[in-house]
Amino acid sequence: MKAIVSVTVLLGILWPNASPSLVNAHTAARVDRTIESKIGAYLKPYLDLNGFSGAILIAKGGRIVFSKGYGMANYELNAPNTPQTKFHLGSVSKTFTAAAIMILQERGKLNVHDPLAKYIADYPNGDRITLHHLLTNTSGIPNVNNFPEYNNQSKFPHTPSDLIPMFKQKPLDFEPGTRGYTESNSNYNLLAYIIEKLSGQTYGEFLNQNIFEPLGLRDTNHDGDASALIANKASGYVPAGAASLENAPYLDWSIKTGNGSIYSTVEDLFRWDRALYTEKILKKSSLQQMFHEQYGWFNGKRLNRNVVRMNGRSPGFNSDFQRYVDDDVCIIVLANTYTPTASIIGSDLAKIVFAEPYEVPKLVKPPSVDAKVLESYAGRYQFGPDFFVPGGVYAIEEKNGELLMVAPGANATLVPQSETEFFDRPFWSMIVFARDNQGKVTQLIWRYGGQDYRAERLP
DSSP: OOOOOOOOOOOOSSSSSOOOOOOTTTTTOOOOHHHHHHHHHHHHHHHTTOOOOOOEEEEEEEEEEEEEEEEEETTTTTTOOOOTBBEEEEGGGHHHHHEEEEHHHHTTTTOOSBGGGGGTTTTTTTTTTTTHHTTTTTTHHHOGSSTTTHHHHHTTTOOOOHHHTTTTTSSSOOOTTTOOOOOOOOHHHHHHHHHHHSSSOOHHHHIIIIIITTOOOTEEEOOOTSSSOTTTBOEEEEEEETTTEEEEEOGGGGTTTTTOOOEOOOOHHHHHHHHSSSHHHHHHHHHHHHHHSSSSOEEEEEETTEEEEEEEEEEEEEEEEEEEEEEEEEEEEESSSSSSHHHHHHHHHHHHTTTTOOOOOOOOOOOOOOHHHHHHHHHEEEEEETSTTOOOEEEEEEEEEEEEOOOOTTOEEEEEEEEEEEEEGGGEEEEEEETTTTHHHTEEEEEEEEEEEEEEEEE
């Protein structure tokens, strides 16, 4: 999950004068048939290519105007997704962790400007790293997910205290507070540990007692016990081949405690949205601080409107949660596929809701491309410093008449759209190959999220 440009929102904006009351998400929805028709046409290309399987909820003025499930919660059992299906949230879990920290601050247990050393005395650089740095992903602590041992460790149960040694002795990526948001899940592992240390409860117990139960979030919880049976929970999937799916790799979700271990439904997240307009679990001043400082959330402008949002992606799942606070519009997209389309869909749904221009994805039936043309694209390509993995090297291979993109965690069958354009399903993006005047392939252009990332072909 990558932060898009965020802009500080005035405190008064984040607390509308007319605070909508908490409503029951099961209240009969006032379905907007125009929106329903547009969403159906918009989603068709995603559904045709298994680019989206999940649930969507849209609410305006505190009432649900659209709520529907798509695809399967479990393809092997032919169990469909519904608005009551439980999905892993990925980094949307951080919104609950941040709220838990603010609850502890209100109770005088901590201050967000406390140094980390106050809670872990021997933590390297702990006197210079504050809880604020952890909450805003500006600590410089490296991301535990990036370590070679993480994949193996993710198969086994963990507690926050035994996760910390995985990154505690690693050098900082940068001096605390000297860079803006730089995602590191280690930060929120540490916050989960602090919640446990100060409360005397497990992370899940504290959230249940202080957030989930008071707000009636009956379908929301921390997935900290892999042996527990969870009714109506979706299985996670990853794209395979040109249009198929396969099971996501096994993950013990306890390794993501604090940063991505929560599961929920679109209806429960709507209840969470309503609660954030009230003082039921946090005072107005704490909510303002949380949103203004971007603790567990991003804030900024979209469609020239103020939005508070969060998105997430974890093995087999991706999610998007957008709250247009001045307009009292809430858009929630939860998916049980690893293809990161929830945020794309969520942003386009906002355009539909606000009657702004939007585009239906234009994908064609794959044409036949000569094997020699495919072979000409084979090679290694290096991206520049602006890429998600700065300087990352990706390989293109031709195999059995198909083109493959190969990189750690990014292997994909590329679906032809023309002789030079290929669709990358796992990232729902377009790959374009460029040639020089002599016809030699020199570049790969990855079009993702409205931006072009160029990779030079290596000798």
